[in-house]
Amino acid sequence: MDFRLTDDQQALRRGVRALLDRRFDRTALRAAVDAGGVLDRELWRELGAAGFFALRLPEEAGGVGLGLPEAVLLFEEAGRALLPGPLVATHLAAGEVPGAAEGEVVVTAVDEGGLVEWLDEADVVLGSVEGAVAVRSVDPLTPLHRLPGTGPADAALRPVAGLLTAAEQVGSAARTTELAVAHARTRAQFGQPIGGFQAVKHLCAQMLVRTEVARVAVYAAAVTADPVEIAGARLLADEAAVGCARDCLQVHGGMGFTWEADVHLHLKRAWVRAERGGSGAAAEEAVAAAL
Structure with a gap:
């Protein structure tokens, strides 16, 4: 089995890196830090238009029709750029929450550790956040809330x-x-x-x-x-x-x-x-x- 990236996968990675270099360079990164937990909705919609969130949705459902290997390449580039926002939760919600795939809706979720990222900026929260309290996040680009105890965990996701x-x-x-x-x-x-x-x-x-x-x-x-x-x-x-x-x-x-x-x-x-x-x-x- 050949585990090397295909030409299409390499082109996908180059395309995402070019998008992030153009829209989230060092100047934008520092502006996001100074903004103090305010999400760039225009950039979020651009990610949606580029297929970042709909990547694994079938084409008949309006998605790109690719799989986990390609999603990994996208998220690797996002990590390289320090792209902020509840990227994982919104990606997983595509096809389930209207507007998530297109980047029109920001989705966050309660993880099994009881942490919630970007709660104040999210349009949809998966899981109950009753009793959630803001905590001081060491990362200025990831505002956090915490629930008492532990949160729900979707075994499939x-x-x-x-x-x-x-x-x-x-x-x-x-x-x-x-x-x-x-x-x-x-x-x-x-x-x-x-x-x-x-x-x-x-x-x-x-x-x-x-x-x-x-x-x-x-x-x-x-x-x-x-x-x-x-x-x-x-x-x-x-x-x-x-x-x-x-x-x-x-x-x-x-x-x-x-x-x-x-x-x-x-x-x-x-x-x-x-x-x-x-x-x-x-x-x-x-x-x-x-x-």
């Missing part, structure tokens, strides 16, 4: 949600690896780029390995759609996103900790994503049970 979240994490890990390598090539100390120092080389190499291992696990799980493989991929992706962001901070040195650098945004989003769906504990239990 939970693995898919976990896989798409893992894809976002892989995209973020890849981006922080790119940022670290670019900085190592241009930042000079003692008369040479810091990328020439062995310690920095090792950090960047470890980041690349961590990202690629997680990526192939996510791609394979997208092909098999096996819940246990998805759980394993999710664990690797969470580790890659958090670990690469931390290593990227190390490569950047003191400037990496400043608000002006984007590295901290990737680390904070990785932390929040790792808690989505009740954190990695459920994935660990799934893998352990299978073993």
